[in-house]
Amino acid sequence: MKSYWVFASLIVSFQPAFGDVYHYVDERGRKVYVDRKSEIPQRYREQVQTIGSVEARTKPISIDLQSVEGQVDEAFNEGLAHQQIGELKSFMDSLVTPVLIQGNSVFVPVRLYYGNQMIRVNLLLDTGASRTVLHDDAIADLSIVKRSGSQARVAGGGVIDTRDVAFSRMEVGPYKPENTMLSVIHNHDAGSRFDGLLGMDFLRGIEFDVDFENSRIVWQKSDYDKAAGDIQQLEALIQRVQAARNDALNGSSKQR
Numbered sequence: 555m556k557s558y559w560v561f562a563s564l565i566v567s568f569q570p571a572f573g574d575v576y577h578y579v580d581e582r583g584r585k586v587y588v589d590r591k592s593e594i595p596q597r598y599r600e601q602v603q604t605i606g607s608v609e610a611r612t613k614p615i616s617i618d619l620q621s622v623e624g625q626v627d628e629a630f631n632e633g634l635a636h637q638q639i640g641e642l643k644s645f646m647d648s649l650v651t652p653v654l655i656q657g658n659s660v661f662v663p664v665r666l667y668y669g670n671q672m673i674r675v676n677l678l679l680d681t682g683a684s685r686t687v688l689h690d691d692a693i694a695d696l697s698i699v700k701r702s703g704s705q706a707r708v709a710g711g712g713v714i715d716t717r718d719v720a721f722s723r724m725e726v727g728p729y730k731p732e733n734t735m736l737s738v739i740h741n742h743d744a745g746s747r748f749d750g751l752l753g754m755d756f757l758r759g760i761e762f763d764v765d766f767e768n769s770r771i772v773w774q775k776s777d778y779d780k781a782a783g784d785i786q787q788l789e790a791l792i793q794r795v796q797a798a799r800n801d802a803l804n805g806s807s808k809q810r
Contacts, residue, residue, distance in 0.1 A: 683753035689741035692749035
């Protein structure tokens with residue numbers, strides 16, 4: 555891992571990222587991040603902005619297996635059961651994101667929309683970073699309205715220059731948060747293999763599992779596993795119904 559990777563992790567480790575994260579600008583023009591409103595000086599509270607958590611846009615499919623299993627006779631709709639299996643498989647596919655993995659580093663593909671412009675970036679998944687940040691050269695092709703710069707206090711008390719950019723939408727796997735404010739920093743390593751960091755302001759509250767063997771991330775892993783279990787039960791049910799019908803047909807043939 556290059557030394558810049560370590561530096562990049564440090565510069566966004568403003569505060570522990572649990573619950574909402576707030577920031578304000580102090581009298582020196584420095585942006586300060588805190589995770590509790592009580593830590594904000596009274597004179598700055600009117601300007602506070604909240605960085606909320608990300609909500610899933612994909613919801614689990616609910617299959618009532620008991621009602622389906624109650625139709626184990628000629629009324630059983632095998633076509634509907636296969637349709638439900640197809641829907642469950644599509645749902646599972648929506649929760650899987652192929653990623654690039656090098657050693658213990660996971661690079662996540664992300665789409666960013668700025669007005670009618672779209673770019674693809676690869677962000678290093680970093681649970682030690684409080685904020686999601688972008689390298690300035692990664693968004694150089696976008697016609698972004700320039701904003702005045704600001705400063706952020708970092709781990710160890712240092713200060714770095716940053717600027718915020720409001721993207722109309724950010725797409726990561728099944729998640730598509732809108733009006734997302736991201737911090738942009740100068741890239742000191744032109745040879746870096748990633749375009750920024752995917753931090754805890756996005757990952758907080760999201761259930762995910764990195765599948766290193768298959769180079770993928772599975773989001774909402776419990777929902778993914780439940781869908782897989784429902785598919786197994788439906789497939790087993792179809793086999794039982796088919797076997798029961800075959801036995802009934804064979805019995806009728808023997809009686810003749």
